[in-house]
Amino acid sequence: MPLEDILRKIEEKAAQIKEEILTAAKAEAESKLKDAAQRGSALGTGILEQAYQEAAQIESIAVSRAEMQKKQMLLEAKQAVISQVFDEALKELRDMHSEEYKELLIDWISHRADGTEEVIISELEKEILGEDFIAVANQRLKEMGKRGNLTVAYSPEYLGGGLILRRDKVLDNLTFPAILRFMKEDLEVEIATMLFKETQEGESVS
Template sequence: MSIENITTNILSDARNIAEISIANAEKTKQDIIDKAKLEAEAIIKAAAEKSEKEAEGLKSRKVSAAELQGRKMMLSAKQEVIKKSFNSALEKLKTMPEDEYLNFLTDEIVKIPNCKGTIILNERDKNKIGEKLVKAVNEKLKAEKIVLSDKTIESSGGFVLNNGSIEINSTFETILDSMRDELTNEVANALFK
């Protein structure tokens, strides 16, 4: 074997080794690229799913917030209508014809157990019907148990019965306030069926 043959063999072996190495490198490169593509697709898919879930969560939160705001607005509107209903009732009480008003107060006073004492009215009622009211109540009680106070109260109507340390407040405002809690549901049901 000559040097040329040895050189040719070495070059041939080197070429073969180089071709095999290059082919292996190309295959490894392609495997790495394919694996990277699969990983990238998986990352993109996971990111898309995560974004979709986040978008759904955001949408759900926005819808819930809007529904809550809507319920608050509806509740506020209902409360306003109920308030107007009670204000309307107060106006009707305040504008009752005098004879009807006198009968109403008389009946309310005589319903009080052990009815006796001093009746306190607002200034308008004291001047307009005070004496008539005391007379009507005492006639129904068949005794002089009620007297009219010189004092007046700040109210739209109604009365305060004072008997020593006992005071019964039956002003329109107090009557409506005491009824408000128990009637609010009924009024709401009647108005918003």
């Protein structure tokens, strides 16, 4: 379903939820006002004024709840779309031509390695990357003024594409799933912050 259709359905559902919340809040507020009016006739106008304030507060809270639920629904929809986009991105990365894939990994190594690490790649990709993969990576590092003493280890498990750099006990996870997961988490946080910014500001003011 296109994003526009998802958002339209959310708007419709949010409007329905908002109406239900406001109706319940209005009924509660009217009940308080009615009760206050009955007591106020005997005790003066103070109770009635307090009831009006409580009624206004109830409606304000109801509106905030409705808006919060709407934003939560929007967030969940956008997260679903983000997941779909990143799943497609992962598939495209895995479908790269072997030479393009090899060059991408060597480029990552040249930017992240100092030349003394162990490069861990999937056993399944040994043939795709070629026997000269580490030699080419080491040569690239030397051309950049770094050490060219990388070694290679093959993981029997499929890493999902990409590689892992190991420096002693420190692992630098440059596999496709890990990189996309970090990007996805950052994007989801950014979207959540954007959607709930007004609510957070309102809470800080109150």
